[in-house]
Amino acid sequence: MAPHPSAATHFKRLLLTGAAGALGRVLRPRLKRHCSVLRSSDVAELGSAAPGEELVIARLEDKAAVADLLRDVDAVVHFGAVSTEHSFEEILPANIVGTYNVYEAARRHGVRRIVFASSNHVTGFYRQDEVIHPRSPPRPDGYYGLSKAFGENLAQLYWDRYAIQSVSLRIGSALPEPKDRRMLATWLSHDDLERLVLAALTAPVVGHSVIYGMSDNGATWWDNTTARHIGFRPQDSSEPFRVALESRQPSLDLDDSANRFQGGVFVRTGPFD
Numbered sequence: 566m567a568p569h570p571s572a573a574t575h576f577k578r579l580l581l582t583g584a585a586g587a588l589g590r591v592l593r594p595r596l597k598r599h600c601s602v603l604r605s606s607d608v609a610e611l612g613s614a615a616p617g618e619e620l621v622i623a624r625l626e627d628k629a630a631v632a633d634l635l636r637d638v639d640a641v642v643h644f645g646a647v648s649t650e651h652s653f654e655e656i657l658p659a660n661i662v663g664t665y666n667v668y669e670a671a672r673r674h675g676v677r678r679i680v681f682a683s684s685n686h687v688t689g690f691y692r693q694d695e696v697i698h699p700r701s702p703p704r705p706d707g708y709y710g711l712s713k714a715f716g717e718n719l720a721q722l723y724w725d726r727y728a729i730q731s732v733s734l735r736i737g738s739a740l741p742e743p744k745d746r747r748m749l750a751t752w753l754s755h756d757d758l759e760r761l762v763l764a765a766l767t768a769p770v771v772g773h774s775v776i777y778g779m780s781d782n783g784a785t786w787w788d789n790t791t792a793r794h795i796g797f798r799p800q801d802s803s804e805p806f807r808v809a810l811e812s813r814q815p816s817l818d819l820d821d822s823a824n825r826f827q828g829g830v831f832v833r834t835g836p837f838d
């Protein structure tokens with residue numbers, strides 16, 4: 566069951582980019598409960614509009630289209646992106662140019678808050694026997710992780726220079742259930758994803774904050790202490806899935822880099838020529 570909205574904040578209009586994507590589809594009905602109007606956008610088909618919803622098909626790399634998208638919105642939940650490892654040429658338009666277009670449009674329209682879907686792949690080349698924190702130096706595990714590191718740096722620049730507040734969410738594995746042993750550490754339930762996005766939208770002072778998106782899992786590689794001010798309290802855990810996942814994968818081949826590094830298979834996806 567979805568979490569009840571605890572935040573008193575009710576927005577007039579929120580923009581959700583990537584609304585047709587895997588996590589956009591999860592967030593779309595949930596965000597609608599927290600705003601009078603939800604503007605849902607994607608490059609892909611969005612179906613029909615719910616009451617109080619505006620649908621806009623737009624390419625993130627289209628600067629003019631993105632400028633129109635941000636008109637009259639209170640805040641942006643920016644989830645639009647290529648969301649797995651691809652060649653640099655495939656990542657560049659939506660993830661790098663597109664995120665720049667979102668921040669530039671925010672500056673021009675005076676939008677003061679952006680929740681940016683970053684990824685754990687910003688730090689995917691840390692080992693699974695390390696516990697890191699949001700201020701650990703980035704170690705992207707591919708072009709996708711690199712594009713998210715760019716987005717985080719952009720968020721920092723637009724905070725320092727233009728006072729646009731952002732929360733960069735280094736999302737782990739946001740799925741209905743953890744699917745393998747790695748996800749015992751990286752899993753983020755959909756309800757906790759909603760809690761995380763709401764906390765990021767409503768915490769009064771965030772500057773540019775970075776936080777890992779994970780549930781209250783027993784094993785963790787990420788220490789979110791430096792982002793406690795956001796007030797995110799995960800309520801789900803991967804522990805109930807542990808026995809089943811360990812019996813499905815009783816041993817792990819440690820010669821496989823995917824089993825040694827936090828980014829899993831992303832660390833060995835590519836090259837693309």
Ligand code: 15L
Pocket residue numbers: 648649683684685686736737738739751828829
């Ligand atoms: C991500 O950033 C991806 O978007 C998603 O497809 C998952 O692979 C996830 O990371 C993960 O690390 O499990």
